[in-house]
Amino acid sequence: MPLLQVDDKGLACAAGGFWIDPWKPVPVAVITHAHADHARRGMGRYYAAAAGLPMLKRRMARDADIVAVPYGERFELGGVTLSFHPAGHCLGSAQVRVEGADDVVVAAGDYKRPVSPGTDPTCEPFEVVPCDTFITEATFALPIYRWDPPEDVATDIVDWWDANRAGPRERQKVSVIAAYSLGKAQRLLALLDRELARRGEARRRVFIHGALEHMIKGYRDQGVEMLPTFRVGESNRARGSVNPFRGHLVMAPPGAMAGPWIKRFGSAKDVDTAFASGWMRIRGVRRRAGYDRGFVISDHADWPSLVRTCVETGAKKVLCTHGNSETLARFLRRQGVDAEPLATAYGDEEDG
Amino acid sequence: MRRLASLYDELDRTTSTDAKVAALKAYFREAAEEDAAWGLYFMAGGKLKRLVQSKFLRAWAMAATGVEEWLFDESYSTVGDLAETVTLLVDAMTDRSETHADHPGLREWVEDRILPMRDDSPAAQEARVLRWWRELPRGELFVFIKLMTGSMRIGVSKTLVERAIAELTGLEKQEIAHRLMGDWEPTPAFYRSVMDPEASDVVETSRPYPFYLASPILPHDWDYDDDAREAELIGGQLGDVSDWLAEWKYDGIRAQLIRRNGRVFLWSRGDENMTERFPEVVRAAARLDRSFVLDGELLAWDFEAGLPMDFGSLQTRIGRKKLTDNALREAPAAFVAYDLLEDDGVDLREEPIEARRERMERVLEGADPALMVADQSSASSWSELAVSRRSSRERRVEGLMLKRRGSSYQAGRRRGDWWKWKIEPLTIDAVLVYAQPGHGRRANLLTDYTFAVWDGETAGEGELVTVAKAYSGLTDEEFVEIDKWARRHTIERFGPVRHLEPVHVFELAFEGVRLSTRHKSGVAFRFPRMKRWRTDKPAAEADTLASVRAMIGSDGESDSAH
Numbered sequence A: 001m002p003l004l005q006v007d008d009k010g011l012a013c014a015a016g017g018f019w020i021d022p023w024k025p026v027p028v029a030v031i032t033h034a035h036a037d038h039a040r041r042g043m044g045r046y047y048a049a050a051a052g053l054p055m056l057k058r059r060m061a062r063d064a065d066i067v068a069v070p071y072g073e074r075f076e077l078g079g080v081t082l083s084f085h086p087a088g089h090c091l092g093s094a095q096v097r098v099e100g101a102d103d104v105v106v107a108a109g110d111y112k113r114p115v116s117p118g119t120d121p122t123c124e125p126f127e128v129v130p131c132d133t134f135i136t137e138a139t140f141a142l143p144i145y146r147w148d149p150p151e152d153v154a155t156d157i158v159d160w161w162d163a164n165r166a167g168p169r170e171r172q173k174v175s176v177i178a179a180y181s182l183g184k185a186q187r188l189l190a191l192l193d194r195e196l197a198r199r200g201e202a203r204r205r206v207f208i209h210g211a212l213e214h215m216i217k218g219y220r221d222q223g224v225e226m227l228p229t230f231r232v233g234e235s236n237r238a239r240g241s242v243n244p245f246r247g248h249l250v251m252a253p254p255g256a257m258a259g260p261w262i263k264r265f266g267s268a269k270d271v272d273t274a275f276a277s278g279w280m281r282i283r284g285v286r287r288r289a290g291y292d293r294g295f296v297i298s299d300h301a302d303w304p305s306l307v308r309t310c311v312e313t314g315a316k317k318v319l320c321t322h323g324n325s326e327t328l329a330r331f332l333r334r335q336g337v338d339a340e341p342l343a344t345a346y347g348d349e350e351d352g
Numbered sequence B: 001m002r003r004l005a006s007l008y009d010e011l012d013r014t015t016s017t018d019a020k021v022a023a024l025k026a027y028f029r030e031a032a033e034e035d036a037a038w039g040l041y042f043m044a045g046g047k048l049k050r051l052v053q054s055k056f057l058r059a060w061a062m063a064a065t066g067v068e069e070w071l072f073d074e075s076y077s078t079v080g081d082l083a084e085t086v087t088l089l090v091d092a093m094t095d096r097s098e099t100h101a102d103h104p105g106l107r108e109w110v111e112d113r114i115l116p117m118r119d120d121s122p123a124a125q126e127a128r129v130l131r132w133w134r135e136l137p138r139g140e141l142f143v144f145i146k147l148m149t150g151s152m153r154i155g156v157s158k159t160l161v162e163r164a165i166a167e168l169t170g171l172e173k174q175e176i177a178h179r180l181m182g183d184w185e186p187t188p189a190f191y192r193s194v195m196d197p198e199a200s201d202v203v204e205t206s207r208p209y210p211f212y213l214a215s216p217i218l219p220h221d222w223d224y225d226d227d228a229r230e231a232e233l234i235g236g237q238l239g240d241v242s243d244w245l246a247e248w249k250y251d252g253i254r255a256q257l258i259r260r261n262g263r264v265f266l267w268s269r270g271d272e273n274m275t276e277r278f279p280e281v282v283r284a285a286a287r288l289d290r291s292f293v294l295d296g297e298l299l300a301w302d303f304e305a306g307l308p309m310d311f312g313s314l315q316t317r318i319g320r321k322k323l324t325d326n327a328l329r330e331a332p333a334a335f336v337a338y339d340l341l342e343d344d345g346v347d348l349r350e351e352p353i354e355a356r357r358e359r360m361e362r363v364l365e366g367a368d369p370a371l372m373v374a375d376q377s378s379a380s381s382w383s384e385l386a387v388s389r390r391s392s393r394e395r396r397v398e399g400l401m402l403k404r405r406g407s408s409y410q411a412g413r414r415r416g417d418w419w420k421w422k423i424e425p426l427t428i429d430a431v432l433v434y435a436q437p438g439h440g441r442r443a444n445l446l447t448d449y450t451f452a453v454w455d456g457e458t459a460g461e462g463e464l465v466t467v468a469k470a471y472s473g474l475t476d477e478e479f480v481e482i483d484k485w486a487r488r489h490t491i492e493r494f495g496p497v498r499h500l501e502p503v504h505v506f507e508l509a510f511e512g513v514r515l516s517t518r519h520k521s522g523v524a525f526r527f528p529r530m531k532r533w534r535t536d537k538p539a540a541e542a543d544t545l546a547s548v549r550a551m552i553g554s555d556g557e558s559d560s561a562h
């Protein structure tokens, strides 16, 4: 019997009596990261990587029982040895290494690999963990997906922002960029900080939607350098001819972009909207989403990284989940790798 | 080509029409004449003919990237556009230097590099193309591949291009539309003639009148259960039936057929010049030796049966880039006239409708069959008219138009004198069983659905047999919701097609159903579309093949509303 198997509650380890990223209540949950499709409320006890604890706590009930374990440190559950290893997806995201009597399984959760030349300034880089069975995500598993260096994307974003703040104040536009609240928002704030420094420009303040505040603070508390942020409040709503947001960058979760919240920045002609996501690589998707601009940047592995990672782990068996799993599995099989799709509840309501 | 690539980016980055027009104007102002001529040519829908077949383009892309065919197809079905798929694959999967130092203009690219390739062998073409793929920056790579596939229009209609030039030259849009008609060569001389601010007299000759639009007489949620109730409602609103003319309502393209100063023009209600798309209608108008403006409906016509063909045939014909003899044979066109707005230079719009109609019948006497007068229906009471409306499906019309006697021809949608009295669409409840991604705006979203009904006499028993495909009628939110559900409830995948758990029931509306030997189910629907998502109904209560067959009359076609 395999060490890990999908049941109706999650990715189950019968021998160890725990579930990885379960979607239904279980007594013992091992969590890869704090995104909603991986970390859910209602579990008896949680095990998670220590670096991700502040973010996980934000998502959990106040009295949740969470055991934080540093990366690389081994611990046991029911005679099975586990350890967390950096996944490079967001701050504190982890791969879970599970060692049974006969074999080693690594559930990578969501992950990304660095795109040269830079690394993600907001989290530890992905670590290749050798294993017999590798469980990989497949969010962007098509050869059309390859990411540009994030530094180049940061350059494009600052260029866009500058174009919107050119000219006299009353003709400037508000630059509103949508970014997921955990991971993407912080990564952009850190990349933009570096980009402005590279240009020899002063730091600029970024207005943020209230929903981003906690996670940004969680990152700051762990020493991640980012542009200063200022919460958009009721007090600085645009009134009459005075629009305090003109020329500024506003960052918000995508969900806020469709609602009444965005109206405070003025009418459609005063606002330029953008979405920072890997999905923006496709024109049709960008048009359908209704944003003026799309910046292609993702916290998931692109196609070359997915393929490379599956090979580098040395796994004899690869299980694909989270997105385009059938495609990745079929491709790997044609490369001579024993691979299969694995049906899970991950990847729903997920970031790109 | 760099300037054209940046124009495409600008057009792609905005949803505002004004911003698009501004970007187009900037392009025409800034680009060199010889380049702008080609830019205009492509934006107006021009293609480079006999260039590279798309099967070669696919093959080269696969060879250059090492991507196998099945994976190429999956990528294509996600992206929804061949040129973009090739661009993304080449960008992602090949080592590119993007070191193209010289940036030749569009004319040089097209005339000196791309067109001469026509005489090369495929192998030589491949070598050239792959080299350019390596060197071109991503934006230009996309434009280059678009050029090779022929279709260049992205996010900009010919109408917008006409508007931009009209604003630049200070002329009217009709004038510009006229200048861009027909076959022309993208030369600097031609370009200068398009941009010439001196007007010709053609606008006055070709200009249509504003269309008068009818309003629906029945509320949109009317349940069509009872003729008597319907007659009562309409009688209550419109008064005596003898004050009204009733005319069959054709389901085609509303248009004005104009003949002035010996020239013929055909304008659709969408302000589109259709003159070149309907040569048989234009010929028929040219043969009538007088000036007139007719209002009516363009239809694909079955001359043997003396009935309109379905709207789909007309759409297919219009969708063709080139009108081949075959297309003209498959879907011959007719113009069904119902009003005469101008005769011999005299504006008749203030005349009573009966007088206009009578005069129109005289004008069209002896005209070619492609130019006919709309049939009327007469009745002595509203309920009698309600009964005769039931023959709409046999006549392949959408119902009746009611026009007040003595009324003038007004402009726009003015309630009161023109009403449409449509028939109920037929409906069935069917189960969603397959889904696949749409194209264009809907690429990457599962929006093309296949539906099934139970194959026996009893719902919920036996097997589900597929009966129809539909991809319109839902809101964007509903499509997104179903997309999300479908991805999690896929039983099996065949390339882009997903076999889904048979759970969701949809009410499908359609214009008719007939027996068909070409379909496994033995029935074929006309214009099926989704009317609503029946979240209240389980799959076991969907319709059966027996209930669908019951809608088909003895002649093998469905008749009036069930």
Ligand SMILES: [Zn+2]
Pocket: A033, A035, A089, A110, A350, A351
């Ligand atoms: Zn995640």
Ligand SMILES: [Zn+2]
Pocket: A035, A037, A038, A110, A322, A346, A347, A350, A351
């Ligand atoms: Zn996820």
